[in-house]
Amino acid sequence: MAGQGFGFQATAGLTGLGLPSVSAQWLEGAGDGSRFRGQRVLSRDLDVPLDIVGRDREHLRKLLSRLARAVAGECTLVLLDDEGVRWSTSVYRTGGGDIELSSGNDLQTVLSFRAPDPYFTASTVATQVVGGDAEATPFLSSLTALPLAASQAIGEIQLDNVGDADAYPVWEVYGPGHDLTVKSPTGETLRWTGTLGATEKLVLDTRAGTVKDGTGANRYSLLAPAPRFWTVPPGISTAYVSLLDTTAASKIVCRWRPRRWMVI
CATH class of the missing domain: 2.60.120.860 (Jelly Rolls)
Known part of the structure; x- marks a missing residue:
């Protein structure tokens, strides 16, 4: 749809693709400092900026409704590396989606997602x-x-x-x-x-x-x-x-x- 001048397009500014956060466990003793007891990797949070363009105001409203339905449940974020391998992770919307009304037929917003599995899994086996x-x-x-x-x-x-x-x-x-x-x-x-x-x-x-x-x-x-x-x-x-x-x-x-x- 983007090639026809309307539809959805992810824009620059995607965040959350780096190393996910970890929760470290420490043992505090009577002596100086502490001892490391282990860690677990936490869920990954991502922000995806979107540009949404409709043919007209009515079409823009339909695109927003379609977007709302698409992100209402589990989604899949897919990335393509330089070797053509697809890497994906399941995500759920946690926020974002605010819009600023204008008289035009386009708008920008940011959707926030959380990936329960912080790793990206290859499509190849x-x-x-x-x-x-x-x-x-x-x-x-x-x-x-x-x-x-x-x-x-x-x-x-x-x-x-x-x-x-x-x-x-x-x-x-x-x-x-x-x-x-x-x-x-x-x-x-x-x-x-x-x-x-x-x-x-x-x-x-x-x-x-x-x-x-x-x-x-x-x-x-x-x-x-x-x-x-x-x-x-x-x-x-x-x-x-x-x-x-x-x-x-x-x-x-x-x-x-x-x-x-x-x-x-």
Whole structure:
């Protein structure tokens, strides 16, 4: 619509794209100073300046009504980086939208939003696949591994997170197989002690903290005690994978969407 001389256009002055605020915890003791106990990243606040131009006053009123409906609920802020990758975050309007009436058919306003998730998530999905070779080569062929027996696999896989924040992996396991273990580069362990048949699948979503089979049934109860739904750190790292009772058809797929603090 902007190319036809009317519609909505974001103008210069967008704020809130930098590093989000953090809340730090400190332990105050009897001695001098304090000790750092940790921190959490807070929600991101953004201000988006808009220029709204109508064909006439009546059309301008319709555009304002359309804008009000569009930002009444959850919205998605999308940014495009220099490499053509789309990064997005969900936002909700928290204020702004004031207008100054005039006799013209255009006006300027600023909308304020809050992003509950302070990170920007990529539209692209990173994938690492282990096993499932179409030509029936051994499951271990995809691993830097040490074979324990003909039907057992144990080894390492390389994870490459191109973002600059931790990413949440989703593990998809295709049977047959038994007793899955995935261990993070820092030693955090997520182990599932159940058994998958040749036609069964298991999905472990680390962000949601769920474990379901291919039918959507809950299989969380088969996790080993004290499970850690660990994240993929930025950069290249090495994770540990173990699966027993495998065949050439067995496969593990690890997927994640990279995340960034900032997109410029």
